[in-house]
Amino acid sequence: MNTSSEADLTPLPRPSAGTLLQRAARLRCPRCGEGRLFSGFVRMPETCSHCDFKYERAPGYFLGSAYINYGITALSITVLFMLARFRGGWRSEQIAIPLAVLALLLPLILFRHARAMWMALDCFFDSNVLDDEQQ
Numbered sequence: 678m679n680t681s682s683e684a685d686l687t688p689l690p691r692p693s694a695g696t697l698l699q700r701a702a703r704l705r706c707p708r709c710g711e712g713r714l715f716s717g718f719v720r721m722p723e724t725c726s727h728c729d730f731k732y733e734r735a736p737g738y739f740l741g742s743a744y745i746n747y748g749i750t751a752l753s754i755t756v757l758f759m760l761a762r763f764r765g766g767w768r769s770e771q772i773a774i775p776l777a778v779l780a781l782l783l784p785l786i787l788f789r790h791a792r793a794m795w796m797a798l799d800c801f802f803d804s805n806v807l808d809d810e811q812q
């Protein structure tokens with residue numbers, strides 16, 4: 678007898694790296710691509726509303742997304758500084774405050790996508806992530 682709960686355990690095909698990145702860009706569940714990762718600006722449900730994939734695998738799981746966020750922010754600030762200073766001819770004093778403001782705002786703007794990207798990387802590099810959820 679096949680109940681609906683057994684049907685839910687049917688393994689989904691393993692998503693490719695491109696599919697995982699696309700789902701991260703759309704802020705969707707890395708496993709099914711349907712469920713939303715966020716129910717508000719920063720509020721994240723515990724599981725996917727579509728496939729019950731558990732988003733936070735362990736306490737502190739999303740700490741890795743801070744590294745992604747920091748890397749993108751640091752790289753952006755560095756590139757913008759170089760462009761403004763050496764291409765635009767601006768003095769460092771003119772650039773400092775706008776870039777400091779950007780350095781504060783950019784991590785807030787990138788917060789959700791950094792988490793989504795972290796989950797996509799985790800699902801891609803750790804083959805057990807998606808499999809564990811299907812058991």
Ligand SMILES: [Zn+2]
Pocket residue numbers: 706707708709710711712725726727728729730
């Ligand atoms: Zn899902």
